[in-house]
Amino acid sequence: MKCKFLFTFVLKLQNSFPIALCVSVPHRNMTKSLLNYFFFYFCFIESLITSQQTLKSNMKKKFQSVFEGITNSGNQTFLNQIYTELYITEGESGEVNNEHEVRQIESVTWKPERPETAIRHEDIFKPSPGRDEPIRTVMTKGVAGIGKTVLTQKFTLDWAEDQTNQDIQFMFPFTFRELNLLKDEQFSLVELVHHFFSETRGISRFEELKVVFIFDGLDESRLPLDFHNNEILTDVTKSTSVDVLLTNLIRGNLLPKAHLWITTRPAAANRIPAEFVGMMTEIRGFTDPQKDEYFTKRFRYKKQARMVISHIKKSRSLHIMCHIPIFCWITATVVEEMLNKKDEEDLPKTLTEMYIHFLVVQTKLKVIKYDGGTETDSHWSPESRKTIESLGKLAFDQLMKRNLIFYESDLAECGIDIRAASVCSGVFTQIFREERGLYQNKVFCFVHLSVQEFLAALHVHLTFIKSGVNVLAKGETKSKVLETRSHGSSEIEIYQSAVDMALESPDGHLDLFLRFLLGLSLETNKRHLGGFVAQTEESLATNKDTAQYIKEKMNNDLCVEKSINLFHCLNELNDQSLVEEIQQSLQTGSLSAHQLSPAQWSALHFMLLSSEKGLETFDLKKYSASEEAFLKLLPIVKSCRKAIITLYPFCPLRLSGCNLSERSCEALSSLLSSTTSSLRDLDLSNNDLKDSGVKLLCSGLMSPDCELEILRLSGCLITEEGCAALASALTVNPSHLKELDLSFNNPGQAGKESLAALLKNPSFKLESLSMEPAGERWLTPGLRKYSSPLTVDLNTVSRLLKLSDGNRKVTRGEEEQPYPDHPDRFDLCQLLCTDGLTGRCYWEVEWGGRIYVSVSYRGINRKGVNDDSWFGFNDKSWSVICSDDGYTVWHNGRKAFVPVSTSSVYGRVAVYVDCPAGTLSFFRVSSETLIHIYTFNTKFTEPLYPGFIWSAVESAFNVKLLAS
Numbered sequence: 001m002k003c004k005f006l007f008t009f010v011l012k013l014q015n016s017f018p019i020a021l022c023v024s025v026p027h028r029n030m031t032k033s034l035l036n037y038f039f040f041y042f043c044f045i046e047s048l049i050t051s052q053q054t055l056k057s058n059m060k061k062k063f064q065s066v067f068e069g070i071t072n073s074g075n076q077t078f079l080n081q082i083y084t085e086l087y088i089t090e091g092e093s094g095e096v097n098n099e100h101e102v103r104q105i106e107s108v109t110w111k112p113e114r115p116e117t118a119i120r121h122e123d124i125f126k127p128s129p130g131r132d133e134p135i136r137t138v139m140t141k142g143v144a145g146i147g148k149t150v151l152t153q154k155f156t157l158d159w160a161e162d163q164t165n166q167d168i169q170f171m172f173p174f175t176f177r178e179l180n181l182l183k184d185e186q187f188s189l190v191e192l193v194h195h196f197f198s199e200t201r202g203i204s205r206f207e208e209l210k211v212v213f214i215f216d217g218l219d220e221s222r223l224p225l226d227f228h229n230n231e232i233l234t235d236v237t238k239s240t241s242v243d244v245l246l247t248n249l250i251r252g253n254l255l256p257k258a259h260l261w262i263t264t265r266p267a268a269a270n271r272i273p274a275e276f277v278g279m280m281t282e283i284r285g286f287t288d289p290q291k292d293e294y295f296t297k298r299f300r301y302k303k304q305a306r307m308v309i310s311h312i313k314k315s316r317s318l319h320i321m322c323h324i325p326i327f328c329w330i331t332a333t334v335v336e337e338m339l340n341k342k343d344e345e346d347l348p349k350t351l352t353e354m355y356i357h358f359l360v361v362q363t364k365l366k367v368i369k370y371d372g373g374t375e376t377d378s379h380w381s382p383e384s385r386k387t388i389e390s391l392g393k394l395a396f397d398q399l400m401k402r403n404l405i406f407y408e409s410d411l412a413e414c415g416i417d418i419r420a421a422s423v424c425s426g427v428f429t430q431i432f433r434e435e436r437g438l439y440q441n442k443v444f445c446f447v448h449l450s451v452q453e454f455l456a457a458l459h460v461h462l463t464f465i466k467s468g469v470n471v472l473a474k475g476e477t478k479s480k481v482l483e484t485r486s487h488g489s490s491e492i493e494i495y496q497s498a499v500d501m502a503l504e505s506p507d508g509h510l511d512l513f514l515r516f517l518l519g520l521s522l523e524t525n526k527r528h529l530g531g532f533v534a535q536t537e538e539s540l541a542t543n544k545d546t547a548q549y550i551k552e553k554m555n556n557d558l559c560v561e562k563s564i565n566l567f568h569c570l571n572e573l574n575d576q577s578l579v580e581e582i583q584q585s586l587q588t589g590s591l592s593a594h595q596l597s598p599a600q601w602s603a604l605h606f607m608l609l610s611s612e613k614g615l616e617t618f619d620l621k622k623y624s625a626s627e628e629a630f631l632k633l634l635p636i637v638k639s640c641r642k643a644i645i646t647l648y649p650f651c652p653l654r655l656s657g658c659n660l661s662e663r664s665c666e667a668l669s670s671l672l673s674s675t676t677s678s679l680r681d682l683d684l685s686n687n688d689l690k691d692s693g694v695k696l697l698c699s700g701l702m703s704p705d706c707e708l709e710i711l712r713l714s715g716c717l718i719t720e721e722g723c724a725a726l727a728s729a730l731t732v733n734p735s736h737l738k739e740l741d742l743s744f745n746n747p748g749q750a751g752k753e754s755l756a757a758l759l760k761n762p763s764f765k766l767e768s769l770s771m772e773p774a775g776e777r778w779l780t781p782g783l784r785k786y787s788s789p790l791t792v793d794l795n796t797v798s799r800l801l802k803l804s805d806g807n808r809k810v811t812r813g814e815e816e817q818p819y820p821d822h823p824d825r826f827d828l829c830q831l832l833c834t835d836g837l838t839g840r841c842y843w844e845v846e847w848g849g850r851i852y853v854s855v856s857y858r859g860i861n862r863k864g865v866n867d868d869s870w871f872g873f874n875d876k877s878w879s880v881i882c883s884d885d886g887y888t889v890w891h892n893g894r895k896a897f898v899p900v901s902t903s904s905v906y907g908r909v910a911v912y913v914d915c916p917a918g919t920l921s922f923f924r925v926s927s928e929t930l931i932h933i934y935t936f937n938t939k940f941t942e943p944l945y946p947g948f949i950w951s952a953v954e955s956a957f958n959v960k961l962l963a964s
């Protein structure tokens with residue numbers, strides 16, 4: 001058809017309704033009908049704009065304030081005033097997570113595997129780099145109280161206030177909680193929208209509009225969401241059940257161009273098949289700076305904010321929990337009330353303490369606000385006791401059934417009638433909240449799952465104190481407990497059964513409950529509850545027994561998460577023994593893998609992860625030079641480069657001389673190829689990795705995600721084959737590795753050439769390649785390849801020492817020996833060997849009695865009996881003292897290590913020194929195995945000389961130099 005007239009209108013009526021019309025009119029007569037058409041069209045646009053503006057204005061009113069449990073008392077908290085940016089990440093993982101939700105926030109530091117791209121909330125639908133197509137469905141998961149609802153609220157409010165996402169024409173925020181109430185109703189999609197958003201009643205089609213549907217709280221959905229069996233529906237005007245509507249909307253059968261945002265707690269994320277989720281995001285909570293920001297916003301006075309921040313930083317448990325915004329709010333509520341009356345020192349330090357104060361604050365508020373009482377009146381009136389008791393029972397019963405939301409019938413089961421419940425929720429608004437759904441149905445929930453867990457634990461205590469019944473016991477045992485109560489053994493049974501129950505739960509849903517239960521058993525905490533919970537006599541002894549029981553459980557092979565929770569439990573019981581043990585070992589030197597029990601391992605994990613300073617370099621030898629230790633500490637190795645708390649992304653990984661084998665290479669390879677690995681510097685020297693280990697490592701090295709710059713493989717038993725594997729891995733991934741150390745291996749001519757060629761090739765980043773010394777000699781396993789024979793320097797030998805066995809054995813003599821005068825001779829009972837060491841050297845000696853095995857600069861003082869000449873007591877020498885008290889390491893008069901007693905008066909020690917690297921290591925030798933004692937890291941400025949001291953006049957004290 002030929003075009004006679006062509007009208008082109010480009011109208012921009014309103015930001016979100018840009019209209020471009022390009023109309024060709026085939027005939028002049030058609031102009032009238034065209035104008036008619038425009039008239040109707042503009043009316044339609046105008047009605048859209050009006051609907052949008054009314055909707056925005058209503059949303060502004062609805063979402064400008066946030067529910068914080070105080071709506072009933074008339075106060076308002078403005079969202080924009082308190083809103084603190086959250087750390088949201090994009091992650092592909094749609095995996096089901098069965099862990100307890102509160103514990104997951106702690107374990108974020110343990111799971112840095114998933115890809116991490118931080119996203120700002122307003123960009124949730126924007127395509128991420130490398131992805132062009134728009135995202136239809138975004139799912140955001142996050143644990144209870146992490147801020148999912150607040151986030152969707154902020155997203156909607158920003159839109160309604162014309163701040164962000166103005167290309168979106170309509171936003172429809174739904175909650176599953178409300179949708180549950182329409183479970184048995186029939187609607188078309190359009191009717192459902194009209195039902196909740198009456199402002200849009202003038203609009204009958206949404207296909208051509210840019211709309212966003214938000215569905216908050218999938219975990220609370222009581223709709224079946226049966227994606228497999230629900231009928232297919234494509235007509236937005238056809239009536240059906242809400243469940244069918246939702247499954248079809250999510251599948252994209254209805255409104256395929258709409259955007260969907262679904263939020264959920266992690267455990268329910270899999271209720272929507274992964275194929276219908278375009279992008280998975282996760283709210284990780286507040287980072288450390290965001291926690292500070294939250295408290296700074298929350299408190300009117302800066303001084304108060306500073307005090308709270310410094311207080312929570314002192315307490316590990318509180319600081320971790322403040323990742324969760326709702327816990328920040330609980331902390332702020334409690335601290336605000338207490339700061340007026342108490343010093344910072346008296347503020348709650350453990351989780352249980354914090355929740356007890358929360359309860360006390362709420363109960364006091366009730367006395368003042370609702371009962372007309374004053375601050376000095378007792379807050380534990382019979383009514384408030386009764387209320388707390390009923391809530392406790394409800395909390396416990398529902399927790400055992402895993403219910404977080406309760407209906408009238410649930411309350412009736414606990415003997416709470418609906419009227420009383422309304423009173424509870426009206427009075428203790430911050431503890432128990434009443435949700436009013438459509439049609440005035442009432443649903444109840446605790447303001448946070450942790451509050452339910454706390455009240456449930458309180459219920460267990462109260463029931464036991466009142467009636468002697470252990471509500472955790474089943475059937476017969478319950479009454480047995482009642483009988484045995486008088487014998488004083490039943491209280492501990494409660495704690496033991498709670499520990500067992502928590503350990504049996506696969507998803508840890510009783511973990512926090514257990515922490516509270518144990519926390520409540522402390523006398524100090526009972527005192528905080530001031531008479532509400534009676535004190536029992538045997539508590540102190542019981543606590544000790546419970547702590548012992550927990551430690552025994554920790555020695556069973558538990559998963560990391562479980563033992564971490566038990567560790568928190570010990571903290572609640574005020575039992576610091578495990579931490580102290582580890583702290584002492586760390587302060588004084590090294591930990592041996594063979595000495596650590598599983599419980600101590602958890603303690604070490606916990607302490608490393610909680611280190612406030614973070615890890616700048618991870619040096620495995622500091623903890624334990626063993627493969628077992630490496631594999632156990634791998635989560636920390638990973639977390640030291642990606643974590644919310646300790647962010648040192650480029651920390652070098654020192655694993656030299658740690659007895660690692662192929663097993664570790666596999667783990668390292670996956671670390672190198674993980675998308676989140678920011679490992680740049682890896683030192684694997686002096687591990688017997690062999691070619692097979694290097695090949696495994698190469699698969700990580702060639703991954704496009706590996707950005708390693710420095711790799712040290714010196715003394716790793718590598719031959720031509722390993723070098724070839726390295727050369728081909730670098731050919732695949734040539735752009736990162738700058739430094740490769742392959743000295744003390746046997747690369748052969750071919751190996752040397754293949755790698756040297758890369759050095760010359762400009763397309764490779766490689767700048768430094770060390771391959772000397774090289775040769776067959778370096779294929780001897782372990783450090784013995786560096787063996788160097790020792791020769792006693794006869795001019796240095798004290799006259800108190802006697803030589804025998806061709807000068808290889810030295811004994812403390814009873815009489816002075818007639819050695820000639822010499823300026824190098826020691827007055828002290830010690831000697832030095834002849835050759836000054838400058839490279840890598842290793843030697844072994846047998847000792848008997850009490851002997852110092854040392855290295856020293858030649859310039860050490862020879863005359864007189866003073867610290868200047870005594871090995872280990874000046875800055876020129878280093879010693880390990882070997883005796884039946886154990887091994888102690890000394891330098892410059894300072895003791896570096898106090899290990900457990902050896903209770904043996906003779907033994908074998910090995911010394912390894914790498915002069916250029918500045919490392920000096922001492923080992924105990926037990927059936928040819930080297931057990932690491934201590935490593936000094938320093939800078940040697942002169943050649944080193946091996947030496948020995950005999951510290952007492954005992955002829956049995958001797959040193960035997962072992963042949964290499």
Ligand SMILES: Nc1ncnc2c1ncn2[C@@H]1O[C@H](COP(=O)(O)OP(=O)(O)OP(=O)(O)O)[C@@H](O)[C@H]1O
Nearest residue numbers: 067082083084144145146147148149150325326329
């Ligand atoms: N970004 C934020 N800034 C300030 N406070 C916040 C923020 N997010 C959450 N909060 C606080 O935490 C409380 C709980 O948040 P919210 O209800 O959004 O959690 P949720 O993840 O939806 O939890 P649930 O899964 O239990 O429904 C809020 O009432 C508010 O006090």
